[in-house]
Amino acid sequence: MNSVLLNDYFPLQLEEGDHEEKFITSGVTWQGYESLLISLGNSSCYRVAYLLETLQIMSPSRSHELDKKNIGRLLEVYLEENRIRFWGLGSMTIKSQDKQAGKEPDECYCIGTDKEIPDLAIEVVYSSGGVDTLEIYRRLGVIEVWFWQNQTFTIYCLENDSYQTKSNSQLLPNLDLNLMAQYVTINDPLEAITQWRKQIKDSTSF
Template structure:
């Protein structure tokens, strides 16, 4: 099998934007090889594995990457709770489908609404009898999420958020019937929320620190998000 190692921080990025996270891409990897590697790594948060079309990305994340992922997870919980939407988080759980020969661990994944009720508690993932998550979040600090998006589409995940901190960009994506995604201007699972809302909150958290930002978060949901007429499903 062939392998290439790539550091994906752009050479023209500002020095303070550089990220030490790296990824290795292995090509022509069979399903059984991928599963063996995945099970050997187990439940560790690092590295992340993304497997699709016999290509395996092994992603080592950094504090910067994980810091933003945690803020995004907290934001989802606050908005869902404040708007009366049931939620269950699945963190960086591994999602695999042998029939599609794909697998991925998201930066954050969530079940919302009826699926949250179905997946409540500490339930292991089994896509043969359970739904895929309703929302997957991808933070693109040291690598592109393009490969992960292919996997989420084949797994049937209806919504993906992508955050690129180098470009100050948050985008929401809705799955189409053919398994590809199209950009949308409002979340499907959290209907009152826009990409601009999320970007604004991430910038605020970065400016004032996680603790102070989190202390203000529920007030923001109560005063800004919940009063919107389109927050209800």
């Protein structure tokens, strides 16, 4: 299975462009998953997810990547302006063989202190189906997950080993994600960041 997956399927399945493509297969061992990660190296063209012998490889669209970068920049501006310490880990692979789970978030962060497992994972969603992302993050112990879909944030927080939907971030309770969402959708990223920074400064000057 591993040699077929790596040598036959993967190079032929996914193409870059302004649409997302997913390749999903089952019966993949942990060793096969790790072999794929090694073969991909530091490639930023794909996102790989693994859960209980099910493997998913996604080729994100241009729109997906624009939203991912915009969200990351806006969040980091908020953290900087509020003097909140953070470690931005990008799409670092988070994985655990014991939990049989692995994921490359669109963005992820440690808040307050640096940690092996990030506190926050951010997922941009443009297509449905695939592996259970929240189950992967639950197994890995990520305490908060934001999904960006249809120009809206949905927030999940880990409580008693299960995710609960929340109206605001528990990690960053003063961050208005509904307001930040308006800046994510501005077409000019520089204008979005400039306006967002001014908004934050104006709101903290009172």
